Amino acid sequence: MAYKTLFTGKTHTVGGSNGAARSADGFIDFTLPEAHPAAENLFGVAWSACFMGAIGVAAQQRKIKLPETPSVDAQIDLNHAGGANFFLAAKLDVSIPGIDRAVAQELVEAAHEICPYSKATRGNVEVEVNLI
Structure with a gap:
């Protein structure tokens, strides 16, 4: 490739x-x-920044002008299940003000497919993505 x-x-x-x-x-x-x-915290900042960029790409692909800047609140949990079994879980709360909720939801879903951090964690990290 x-x-x-x-x-x-x-x-x-x-x-x-x-x-x-x-x-x-x-x-x-x-x-x-x-x-x-x-x-x-560092991972959350990086993923949030990337996710906002992916929202912009998704909006541009759909010819949607974002009236305001999106925001992402990331929560990255470090979990321990005994022994050497450490793992991450993540929650992304996404806000895309100024547009219809259904359109915003479409952009969030598309961004989760576009974002390289979302791709890298897929199947490895339990991720919850919410439009707030």
Whole structure:
């Protein structure tokens, strides 16, 4: 399959008492708390941003002008089922103000099919996507 790379994100992360995360372009640059870096929060931010972009693509494909910017509230749960059995679950609450609810629902469903994060987690992570 031939493809064109649209963007490459490069980061460097260091743990421990001097923990930090930085993207190669400098856009991301922060310290990580030693106790718990909350990777689930970082994953939620990345997935939300990607999902909003996918909503834009879905709207553009359907020639729908979004009157307002969508928003996504992500909840990423780190779960433990004993031993070394750790797993994630996710909930995405999506708001697309200013358009008919049925159209918004169609865009949410399409975005979930388009978004690379949604694709990457499909079959691996229990995901609940809600239009709010």
